[in-house]
Amino acid sequence: MKEKMKIYAHRGVSGEYPENTMAAFKAAVAMGAHGIELDVQLTKDGQVVVIHDETIDRTTDGIGYVKDLEWDYLRKYDAGSWFDPAFTQESIPLLEDVLDLLKDHDQSMIINIELKNDIVEYPDLEDKVLQLLTKKEMKERAVVSSFNRDSILKIKQLDPTVETAFLFEGIPTDILSLIEPLDVGALHCEFIFAQSDLGRKVKEMGIPLRVFTINSPEEFHLLKIADVEVVITDYPHRFLHQR
16 A cells, blocks of 8 residues: 655745744644745854745845844844734744754654755754754654755765755756765655656656645645655645545
């Protein structure tokens, strides 16, 4: 009997809560999502924070680059009102906060940590993420992903036991040569790749596909037929009972 497709909450339940906030992550836990996908960067003083953009301009009431702001200042910004005034109390969380949340709940829930280091270089990001995963005894429940191939290689050098995944867009014809030296556990791709001949070939080779960001029933149905491993969505509750 084949295993059912799993559902990961993209930046938490980001269709109904402000993305990458504790409210969005708590909602994913309450819904019974199989995993949470989030993004991490480093503050000026080296704290691992959960935020997608390199600046705080879009998702908070502040401005500036994450890398230029210390945690004591960053934590004070409102990270919820841009989405809805009901979330004015939400702030940018630490990765450690999210790990603590998941550690206290279903032991099978996966955390997919995307390293946002393809634009801004964070030399210590890999080390700090691994240190937190080790400290919280969460390595076995983590997938570390990145668009940055060098970053994936560094993770593997630092700790070969941690699962990694390569993130990419479109249908790169050289995908097999790109991932050959990386020893990744999966590919995180778009719908178009999962539906392509190359995507089917990769899956037949035994490399799992986790597909982002799927919000329509039509795309979900086609991916279910294609037997992909994971769908990453802003609306987990739409699909949890359709697997």
